[in-house]
Amino acid sequence: MTAPLFDQWRARSPHYDDSHEAVCDSVRAFVTREIMPHVAEWEAAGELPRELHRKAAAAGVLGLGYPQEYGGSGTIGHDGGFDIFHSLVQSEELCRPGAGGIPASLQTHGIGLPPILATGSEELKRRIAPQVLAGEKVICLGITEPGGGSDVANLRTRAERRGSSYFVNGAKTLITSGMRADYITLAVRTGGAGIGGVSLLLVETERAGVSRTRLDKMGWLASDTATIHFDDVEVPAENLIGPENAGFGAIMRNFNGERLGMAQQAAAYARLCYEDALDWARQRETFGKPLVTRQAIRHKLARMLQMIHATQAMIDRAAWTVKTGCAFPGDFALLKVQATQTMEYCAREACQILGGASFVRGGRVERIYREVRVMAIGGGSEEIMYDLASRQFGF
């Protein structure tokens, strides 16, 4: 039996069948044709073109996991025939260019839209979801503030009800797709202190009083990241997502899916690091022998594989708990740590194996190395994840 390649690990897993391979082929063809040739251009531009969203919508990529009645490809486990593993395959394939900003920014609706579909009014769903899923509008999620990130219960951006409108004051930062977004699913304080005073409000970015500043970053170069200021922004009350002061639960529910997706992305980047490092080690000769014959290098490659296998097993188990309805948030917190630590290890060791070649701009491993921090910090840092897990597991 020949050694399994990047995309052949699924063949020996109980969770994946022909339909997952078909999704893999289709998304890979989309990525090869519509993304690969433009990576450098979009990283230099600091953002994705709108056209990519429309093309991704046409390919069914944007709509995977969303109801067909709003223009999606089908909700996982309900309509369209997709399960959670199809979305993992898609996540992995979108990571193949090794440019994290692309899947992150192309799919901010993955964090911005679910709260609307889960708790929003029918009018709001019909107004927002079809345009987003058609790639005509970009939606982002606004939680993190300059004063704090993970402490959602104590966020400070206020939305004050006056008549039939809310008036929003405050600021959000590190908002992915924030410069381009047409809509923000915004976490605001509508009530008193703590979790019982938090609501979600849909804000159109064209409203008076919204201003945005672009943030330059270490990684995710193809993604526009913004600080967004709200200065007495008037938003109609119909834009409230779900009941007033019940936003905290909706935000927290969002996190399981986000962390599972990020874990699969981190595993994909780790796998790419392994793939590129192995390829290099086979070709590169040092002191008259291929690098791959050196014990120090063989151990690095084997340990990379060991960690990737462990991470994927944990991802698949977590996905299976989602599929069978027994998901536990503590698992997803630990999963994210496992995945980003694996990515960090593999990125580091791939750089060591590539040597100077990993230090020169333009290679996939060099790019992935710069994506490590955003993965290990964004969506809940490792420290916060351990803290969350310890509370979830009751100690």
Place this chain on the structure above:
Amino acid sequence: MKILVPVKRVIDYNVKPRVKADGSGVDLANVKMSMNPFDEIAVEEAIRIREAGKAEEIVVVSVGPTKAQETLRTALAMGADRAILVQVEDDVDVEPLAVAKILKAIAEQENPGIVMLGKQSISDDSNQTGQMLAALMGRPQGTFANTVEVDGDSVTVKREIDGGLETVKLSLPAIVTTDLRLNEPRYASLPNIMKAKQKPLENKTPADYGVDIAPRLKTLKVAEPPVRSAGIKVADVDELVAKIKALGIA
């Protein structure tokens, strides 16, 4: 009009094939397989003809192992209407003549206006099936199609030939084989992948068509191409020019 599109399951074009240790063939164990790229072009062209309102139905057919179903499903997800799998045992390689005979039998049942085939498969590069089918059926053939234009009861095919294009006009029914530059095939959208599962797929065997698929050819040995030897370094332009002259290139 109906269009019949035969498709073949082959090693994915991204995979570097390895020869089996005993030299009996190419190692297919654990290797990613896909639709033959020229067949993808044929499926795409058939869909475009239907989209232009010049065909009503596209039937895809594959002669291959059970797994060739996946290839047929891909064609259905791209937009074909129904599929026929002519199933053979997993390790059986069906030669172009046998495939052409099976396709002839299917074409006699289905009566397609056009049989649209890839010009060759990237697995064995035979480039024979389309031509054999045309001869067996006594139908006109337009091979290596660069453009295909259906007009009433004829089809005009621009053929890629050495040094340029040749235009032929064929009366229907006809056989067309597709070349690389004919079109850029679409990728199946994700919802269509799932919808393809509902489309009809008929299971047949070569015996259903009365075709004997026993090989007429014998493979003596399969070997890797010789490794390209390293070039030489020249000191300066004068030496380079001298070398080129010595080779008689310029």
